[in-house]
Amino acid sequence: MDKIFSPKNIAVVGASSKQGSVGYSLLKNMIGRGFEGTVYPVNPNHKSVQGIHSYTSIKEVPAEIDLAVVAVPAKFVPGVIQECADSDVGGAVIVSAGFGELDEEGKKLEQNIAETARKKNMRLIGPNCLGIIRPPLNLNASFAPMMPLEGSVAFVSQSGALCTSVIDWATYNNIGFSNFVSIGSMLDVDFGDLIDYFGEDSHTHSIILYIESIKDARSFMSAASGFARSKPIIVVKSGRFAESAEAAASHTGALAGEDAIYDAAFKRAGVLRVYDIEDLFNCAQVLGMQPRPSGKKLCIITNAGGPGVMATDELIEKGGELASLNSKGVKELDAVLPKCWSRSNPVDILGDAKAERYDSALRVCAKKSDADGILAIFTPQDGSDATGSAKAIIENAKLTDKPVFASFIGETSVREAVNTLHSNNIPNYFTPEDAVSTFMNMYRYKHNVELLYETPEAVVSGINPDKKELKRIISGACREKRMILTEAESKNFMKEYGIHSVETVKAENGLEAGKAAEKIGFPVVLKIDSKEVTHKSDVGGVILNLQSTKGVETAFTTIMENVKKANPDAKVEGVTVQRMINKEGYEVLIGSKKDSLFGSVIVFGAGGTAVEVMKDRNIALPPLTQTLARRLMEETKVFDAMKGYRHKKPANIRELENMLIRFSYLLADFPEIKEVDMNPVLVDEQGAVVLDARIILESEPKEKDETYSHLAIRPYPKELIKEINVDGKKIMLKPNRPEYEPMEAEMFKTFSEKTMKYRFFRIIKEVTHDLLVRYTHNDYDREIGIIAEAEEKGEKKMLGVVRLIHDPNNESAEFAIVVGDPWQGKGLGSEMMDYILEIARKRGLKQVYGTIMKENRIMVDVCKARGFEMENIPEENAYKALLKFEKKKKKK
Numbered sequence: 001m002d003k004i005f006s007p008k009n010i011a012v013v014g015a016s017s018k019q020g021s022v023g024y025s026l027l028k029n030m031i032g033r034g035f036e037g038t039v040y041p042v043n044p045n046h047k048s049v050q051g052i053h054s055y056t057s058i059k060e061v062p063a064e065i066d067l068a069v070v071a072v073p074a075k076f077v078p079g080v081i082q083e084c085a086d087s088d089v090g091g092a093v094i095v096s097a098g099f100g101e102l103d104e105e106g107k108k109l110e111q112n113i114a115e116t117a118r119k120k121n122m123r124l125i126g127p128n129c130l131g132i133i134r135p136p137l138n139l140n141a142s143f144a145p146m147m148p149l150e151g152s153v154a155f156v157s158q159s160g161a162l163c164t165s166v167i168d169w170a171t172y173n174n175i176g177f178s179n180f181v182s183i184g185s186m187l188d189v190d191f192g193d194l195i196d197y198f199g200e201d202s203h204t205h206s207i208i209l210y211i212e213s214i215k216d217a218r219s220f221m222s223a224a225s226g227f228a229r230s231k232p233i234i235v236v237k238s239g240r241f242a243e244s245a246e247a248a249a250s251h252t253g254a255l256a257g258e259d260a261i262y263d264a265a266f267k268r269a270g271v272l273r274v275y276d277i278e279d280l281f282n283c284a285q286v287l288g289m290q291p292r293p294s295g296k297k298l299c300i301i302t303n304a305g306g307p308g309v310m311a312t313d314e315l316i317e318k319g320g321e322l323a324s325l326n327s328k329g330v331k332e333l334d335a336v337l338p339k340c341w342s343r344s345n346p347v348d349i350l351g352d353a354k355a356e357r358y359d360s361a362l363r364v365c366a367k368k369s370d371a372d373g374i375l376a377i378f379t380p381q382d383g384s385d386a387t388g389s390a391k392a393i394i395e396n397a398k399l400t401d402k403p404v405f406a407s408f409i410g411e412t413s414v415r416e417a418v419n420t421l422h423s424n425n426i427p428n429y430f431t432p433e434d435a436v437s438t439f440m441n442m443y444r445y446k447h448n449v450e451l452l453y454e455t456p457e458a459v460v461s462g463i464n465p466d467k468k469e470l471k472r473i474i475s476g477a478c479r480e481k482r483m484i485l486t487e488a489e490s491k492n493f494m495k496e497y498g499i500h501s502v503e504t505v506k507a508e509n510g511l512e513a514g515k516a517a518e519k520i521g522f523p524v525v526l527k528i529d530s531k532e533v534t535h536k537s538d539v540g541g542v543i544l545n546l547q548s549t550k551g552v553e554t555a556f557t558t559i560m561e562n563v564k565k566a567n568p569d570a571k572v573e574g575v576t577v578q579r580m581i582n583k584e585g586y587e588v589l590i591g592s593k594k595d596s597l598f599g600s601v602i603v604f605g606a607g608g609t610a611v612e613v614m615k616d617r618n619i620a621l622p623p624l625t626q627t628l629a630r631r632l633m634e635e636t637k638v639f640d641a642m643k644g645y646r647h648k649k650p651a652n653i654r655e656l657e658n659m660l661i662r663f664s665y666l667l668a669d670f671p672e673i674k675e676v677d678m679n680p681v682l683v684d685e686q687g688a689v690v691l692d693a694r695i696i697l698e699s700e701p702k703e704k705d706e707t708y709s710h711l712a713i714r715p716y717p718k719e720l721i722k723e724i725n726v727d728g729k730k731i732m733l734k735p736n737r738p739e740y741e742p743m744e745a746e747m748f749k750t751f752s753e754k755t756m757k758y759r760f761f762r763i764i765k766e767v768t769h770d771l772l773v774r775y776t777h778n779d780y781d782r783e784i785g786i787i788a789e790a791e792e793k794g795e796k797k798m799l800g801v802v803r804l805i806h807d808p809n810n811e812s813a814e815f816a817i818v819v820g821d822p823w824q825g826k827g828l829g830s831e832m833m834d835y836i837l838e839i840a841r842k843r844g845l846k847q848v849y850g851t852i853m854k855e856n857r858i859m860v861d862v863c864k865a866r867g868f869e870m871e872n873i874p875e876e877n878a879y880k881a882l883l884k885f886e887k888k889k890k891k892k
Contacts, residue, residue, distance in 0.1 A: 003090025034138030074098035129184025151176020192219030228270030329368025355388030736785035
């Protein structure tokens, strides 16, 4: 990727002297603009292009080419890429169009190009793109007519046309970019690759994405979640509404639309989604100019009452709060403002306000209120000084670490003031509502990240399903050529995962149904038992609250008649009988759907027969923790109802959380499942019980897949749990997880200063939640922390931890290890080191490395004994320990 974004030598294949052509613009944009590298035109038909010597092919260029920018007709591109591969070109940007977006022939061309590049490890951007721009290098390798300003925002777009509009708008608003990429068809480099790259780029402080589609969900989720905490990622996703939808066999399938799943994915990754280009631009302004708000309280300063009220309305509607002035602040403003000022927030400094009033109000509000941000509104009035007021805002913004926004309403009379604001990094918005919306978007980003990394409570235990038996159920259904499991079969899955459901008994006739009801106990419910009837209530296949044996027998006949009338061809096996739950409670739905891109997702919402009408639902990606299960529920209306109202008692939310977590384990273990519908689930103050359940299969039983490829996020790798014995004590080696944060905090207390120095190269004085999040919240595709856990005096203790952090390509990984002082010198560190190297080999890594202080002789010896090469790092008084894994020879 460095070859693409930091090239020294560039070849422009298809460079042209014909004005108006793409080849002309590409070469023109790269020469004479301050780029310090060398640009070589390649055109077999001309000896020179735009006055520069031209070469007939890349092979003839007398330099090692880092980047090839290709602008030739599609049919010639495979040949050009082959020449690039033969010449060891590092990367290519293909601006040419006419590939897979057109026809099957175009797709074949793409496949040819991709295979050629892959063999030589050459990265590709495009095809069908505008190109790339790197303002810090004065590099415009695109056919965009303008070079954007230099700044700290990386912009990536699938729409080339949008890029040119963004550059024009950003230049007017004084917003600069660290990188500007038109990504095109994503034949190779995709959003995940660029987030990884810009996440490590020191010039980039935030990332903005315009997404039409994502190619690799798992790569995107890994990259985005890896950097969202340190660098805000803002997304506009187009194509929110599908013109048609596949008919769903379950309520869950109907509720979980594609766009809602994208929403859930962005939320889980810590990405902020906005819904239109205007919001994207507005966020770009504040990201490039201002610090992020720490909360949702806003102080509004205005010289007109109306706009202040409008800003307040927008703030409250978006879930924000008005900041409060303290008594000293009110007193100070009393001394400098007219007697009739508002004496509250919004701070109305009146229509005749000069710059001095803005200066005083801003100074006081920044220091004497609980504001997390300040909005200054200006409307042009007789005697007002727009430019002077703008300068007052600028000077006060320098004195606070809170974000400062401006809304100078108007055009001609405020133009100079707005330009002054922009040139001094104060974002201005044409309406107060836009300013407030941007403030709240930035708060939403911060708040969502905080919620994602809350410490969950204890791990749900006691899950030990008989997977072989459940696989047999799937096999039996597939042999019968049916993809929908019966209610009884579906509830077997629930039972194995500790999900409480109502006992269900099958009956083939009215007599059997009556006897089953007597055994279960009245009142009971009768439901049609047919593998061909999906929604039972719709065909009159459910009768509730039956109080006697005779009533059950009569209901059996009624159900048979109803179903025969509604669906004459349906094969009916009888009915199921279950106890009628008459408790007062809340009906909810828990379900899942397998999305073609993000895999299995979980749906929660209001349940019952009107579920598709109510459409009160939220979606989350598995696996779930206790905090993620709570977040999933909190954004539904039924969650508010479950807190209790009038005579109804609050629901047992903890039991519902546990049910959701257990359900997420079920989905992880069975990739064969396409949809699950548990509706209704009845929840009251005592617990939760599944009244009806349906599982729809996608395929026959599959072999065990330890990478869990049917999920967008790799779940907890329980297969890595291992028992060892050290110094006569049983110790469990197991992957770290968020729930272990309290244990890790306690382990830190056992570290001496020397231990801390050897592991972290510094003394950590305060062990914060933010610090522990880095170690306990693992993306198991890219990193793994293995803890050593033992029981001491009836309490579980963390004795040490060893970590392995992969590079994005999963070729090499950095290791780090620490053992608490009480357990040093007993062989635990060696056991942990051997285990993490075993894991690294199994994951197919080519090498592992770590940095070790020279004075840490024990660790140096441990590494040497395992074949590590020790490279001296004099400036750090340390070694780089490197272990390369030998490739296994294939058996003949």
